[in-house]
Amino acid sequence: MSLSASLSTANSSLFVTGERTSIVSRNIANADRPFYSKKSVSVVTVPGSGVKSSQVIRAEQPVLFRKVLTSSAAAATQGARLDALNFLNGTINDVELGGSPSALMNSFSNALQTFSAQPHSKLAAEAAVRSARDLADGLNGAASIIQQVRNESETGIQASVNRVNSLLADFKTVNDTIVKGTISGSDVTDYLDQRDEILANLSNEIGIRTVARDNNDMAIYTDGGVTLFDRSPRSVEFQRTLNLTPGVPGNAVIIDGVAVTGANATMPLQSGRLIGLVEARDDISLTYQAQLDEMARVLITAFAESDQSGGGGPDQTGLFTWPGSPAVPPAGTLISGLSGSIRVNSAVDPDLGGDAVLLRDGGINGADYRYNGLAEASFTDRIDELIGNMSETYAFDPAAKLAAGTSVTGFAGASAAWLQEARKVADDAYSYQSTLLQRSYESFSNLTGVNLEEELALMLDLERSFQTSSKLVGVIDTMFTSLLAAIR
Structure with missing residues (x-):
């Protein structure tokens, strides 16, 4: 040489x-x-x-990277669901504290039993009415928490949509640079890393699938099949409602003119934080709201007064009242938002100048509705009837997703169990998906990282x-x- x-x-x-x-x-x-x-x-x-x-x-591992994306979307879905259920669990907290609707209902039932044992006692009557008021307040508070969860989910959906649009704009900038650099023969490996990071962040908000093309170009689709990016980002739209109406689902998320959430979605999203928030707003919260509303409806019905004069007057609200009083809510029909508006009738509330003894005698709606016409101090028929009403079987609206025929106290217990079970399932699913994401990312990082x-x-x-x-x-x-x- x-x-x-x-x-x-x-x-x-x-x-x-x-x-x-x-x-x-x-x-x-x-x-x-x-x-x-x-x-x-x-x-x-x-x-x-x-x-x-x-x-x-x-260093690349496309199969493992796709697994990271799907695991990230699934974990984000369960995380959003679990957050909502944990917040709703505030309506129950520690069962021993007696703050759940079920515990308050049992306390009220016990107060009625005590009043029945000593019908002459005004103190026992007032204690029963105050227990009824605690129950109504508990339903009001639970309804307020549900509304808070729904409104916060609505805010989260808007933030998620904004983030998706921002990430798609960043993706276009990086993807264009990659395509141009590939054509010119430049080193685009760092830009490919940036694009992967954008995809990972995007998958946290919405489930995605990617398709590689010539010159390192890439298209993105939702896991439901709607185009998110194809040489240019598609518009992701959402019209936020500042204060959602009880019982009414929120607006749908629209991608490229196609609804991807809600009952009318033709190509619905399958995973991602966005779908988890929508489920928290329109599925979990509305189901729990329906359960509370049905409890309120049956309570109003169970404690309504009937005409005792023989004149055939309509039943009218008694101990519990609502905005539609004196009419009694129709049987077996859900009235959205009722749990937030149920109240104890001021005519029997001692703290509002009412007479608690009317709980024993009846007559909240006038003399025709009086059960104890002779004002006997030992009269227990009306109290015993009310106690029996709480144990009677009622028809509940299917929207509550619980047993259609049971007592109001049994229904309240089933509602608490439903919430706890849903929370446990979501917690287990979140733990599993989070572990799967961690393991997938570790495997991916071990093979491609430094x-x-x-x-x-x-x-x-x-x-x-x-x-x-x-x-x-x-x-x-x-x-x-x-x-x-x-x-x-």
Whole structure:
């Protein structure tokens, strides 16, 4: 080999070693960055000229990355559901504290039993009425919590939609740069990492599928099949309602003119934080709201007064009242928002100047509705009737998703059990999906991420290679010097 060829080989080795050292330094500097993939330089031998670098190669695992995206979307769905259920659990809290609708109903039933045992006691009558008021207040408070959950979910949906639109705009910028760089032969590996990170963030909000195209171009679709990005981002739209109406679902999310949430969705979303928030707003909360509303309706019905004069007057609300009073709610029909408006009739509330003894005697709606016409202090028929009404079987609206025929106290207990079961299922699902996401990301990172020990070892090898090439250049320089001196 001639000295010129040897010098060319040594110089090419130095140049390639410098490029490889630069890439290793880049790997080490970005080792802790999420979704940064390990880079390496592809080196080829050039006959007679040593070596040269052909391209920068990026570590990739497309199958594992897709698993990370689907796991992220599934975990976000369950996380949003669990957050809502944990908030709704505030209507129950510790059962021993007696603050749940079921516990308050049992306390009220016990107060009625006590009043029946001593019907002459005004204190027992007032205690029963106050227990009824605690029950009504408990239903009001639970309805308020549901409304808060729904409104916060609505706010979360708007924030999620805004984030999706922002991420799609960022995706277009990076994707365009990748396509142009690929066509021109530039190093686009760092931009590919950025694109992966955008996709990971996007999958947290909405379930996605990606399709790779020529020149590293990419299209994005929802997991329901709607186009999110195809050379340009599609518009994701949502009209937020500031204060949702009880019992009424919120507005749908629209992508590229197609509804992807709600009962009318033709290509519905399957996963992602967005769908979890919609389910919390329109499924979980509305079901629990229906259960509370049905409790309120049956309570009003169970404690209504009937005409005792024989005149055939209509039943009218008694101990419990509502905005539609004095009419009694229709049987078996859900009245949305009723749990938020049920009240104890002021005519029997001692703290509002009412007479609690009317609970024993009747007559809240006038003399025709009086059960104890002789005002007997030992009269218990009306109290016992009310106690029996709480144990009677009623028809409940199917929207409550509980047993259609049971007592109001049994229904309240079933409602508490439903909420706790839903919370447990969501907690288990969230734990599973979070673990699956963690394991998927770890596997992906182990195969594509930077191992600092390996990079530092490679850096030492490159230093030795650089030293060797430098010595070779020095030797060739000495030989050239000697040759030139000999010629002179």
